[in-house]
Amino acid sequence: MIIKEITIRKMKMTMKNPFTTSFGTLQERDFLLLEVMDEDGNTGWGESVAFRSPWYSEETLETNLHMLKDFLIPLVIGKEIGHPDEVSSLFASIRKNNMAKSTVEGAIWDLYAKRNKMTLAHALGGQAEKIEVGISIGIHENTAELVETVRGFVEEGYKRIKVKIKPGYDVEVIRELRKNFPDVPLMADANSAYTLEDVQLLKQLDEFNLTMIEQPLASDDIIDHAALQKQIETPICLDESIHSLEDTRKAIELGSTKIINIKIGRVGGLTEAKKIHDYCMTHGIPVWCGGMLESGIGRAHNIALTTLPNFILPGDTAGSSRYWEEDVITPEVVVEDGYITVPSAYGIGYEPNLEAMDKFTVEELNYKEK
Numbered sequence: 001m002i003i004k005e006i007t008i009r010k011m012k013m014t015m016k017n018p019f020t021t022s023f024g025t026l027q028e029r030d031f032l033l034l035e036v037m038d039e040d041g042n043t044g045w046g047e048s049v050a051f052r053s054p055w056y057s058e059e060t061l062e063t064n065l066h067m068l069k070d071f072l073i074p075l076v077i078g079k080e081i082g083h084p085d086e087v088s089s090l091f092a093s094i095r096k097n098n099m100a101k102s103t104v105e106g107a108i109w110d111l112y113a114k115r116n117k118m119t120l121a122h123a124l125g126g127q128a129e130k131i132e133v134g135i136s137i138g139i140h141e142n143t144a145e146l147v148e149t150v151r152g153f154v155e156e157g158y159k160r161i162k163v164k165i166k167p168g169y170d171v172e173v174i175r176e177l178r179k180n181f182p183d184v185p186l187m188a189d190a191n192s193a194y195t196l197e198d199v200q201l202l203k204q205l206d207e208f209n210l211t212m213i214e215q216p217l218a219s220d221d222i223i224d225h226a227a228l229q230k231q232i233e234t235p236i237c238l239d240e241s242i243h244s245l246e247d248t249r250k251a252i253e254l255g256s257t258k259i260i261n262i263k264i265g266r267v268g269g270l271t272e273a274k275k276i277h278d279y280c281m282t283h284g285i286p287v288w289c290g291g292m293l294e295s296g297i298g299r300a301h302n303i304a305l306t307t308l309p310n311f312i313l314p315g316d317t318a319g320s321s322r323y324w325e326e327d328v329i330t331p332e333v334v335v336e337d338g339y340i341t342v343p344s345a346y347g348i349g350y351e352p353n354l355e356a357m358d359k360f361t362v363e364e365l366n367y368k369e370k
């Protein structure tokens with residue numbers, strides 16, 4: 001396939017509810033969508049999951065835009081690409097900027113699957129027809145309200161509840177949740193809010209039988225996490241610390257992580273995500289798919305990836321209605337009894353809803369082969 005044309009849409013959508021983590025609160029979701037077109041007029045879609053501010057990672061919407069416009073798009077436009085696995089080689093001269101790279105690579109995977117009349121899931125080698133879904137719940141300063149929020153999602157059938165924790169909002173909150181939901185698979189995500197000085201506190205979480213604790217320590221650490229894992233029973237799951245297969249190998253060898261949260265954007269695309277998945281499978285490390293408060297386009301990529309066999313734990317791939325009044329795909333992503341049925345249409349399996357997309361598009365930028 002030859003990439004003839006690329007369109008970037010700068011998007012602005014408002015989430016139904018604010019989402020609070022140890023870094024702060026987010027309700028306006030600014031992000032990028034990217035559409036690639038081949039020589040036959042087939043198209044594929046990708047999403048940049050970078051946030052407006054660099055609190056989750058160093059990338060932002062504006063750095064992604066800069067990388068796309070000035071470096072990444074010039075490397076693919078007009079190029080003949082046989083398979084999407086080649087995209088990472090085309091980008092090899094560019095360090096990091098994984099979310100920007102993933103935006104283009106994801107669109108090319110979708111295009112490739114559509115051209116070959118297959119689902120993205122099948123193109124990746126995934127077989128599952130439905131996937132188990134968990135939900136990530138932001139910080140609620142009022143614990144009674146949090147309990148009611150959790151109750152609602154448990155009743156909707158979500159297979160695993162993840163809550164955010166931060167210093168001063170941890171052991172007692174988890175204790176209260178466990179009291180109310182003794183059997184629900186429960187986990188906590190600290191988004192790097194602790195240090196090794198908090199070992200005694202983190203040890204107290206062992207009594208609640210959490211499925212895992214996600215990224216308790218620094219976002220660039222794998223050494224202290226190994227030291228912490230030796231002292232606590234709750235399995236550690238790395239999120240922010242993992243950017244590649246190499247990071248994965250090192251973290252597993254050191255004993256810093258027993259589970260990995262794979263986010264396609266954080267690792268630079270589906271090809272790397274699949275490599276991490278395969279490596280973890282060989283090493284007996286279960287994985288799950290994280291979320292970045294995506295629109296339907298990014299969510300569809302997450303669903304396709306989750307069909308691979310080592311996605312043993314439910315992901316943060318909640319349904320469209322969890323986030324949006326109106327999503328940018330049709331049909332929207334629906335969760336039924338804690339499962340999403342993997343779509344059978346080619347590519348990402350959902351159609352872009354152009355009418356909805358237009359409403360949330362702030363600016364459109366177009367690049368053609370010269």
Ligand SMILES: O=C(O)CCC(=O)C1=CC=C[C@@H](O)C1C(=O)O
Nearest residue numbers: 021056136290291292293294316
């Ligand atoms: O529902 C989702 O998309 C997942 C939400 C979620 O937990 C996260 C979203 C964005 C950044 C992080 O705070 C984060 C996570 O750390 O997994």
Ligand SMILES: [Mg+2]
Nearest residue numbers: 189214215239
């Ligand atoms: Mg996380």
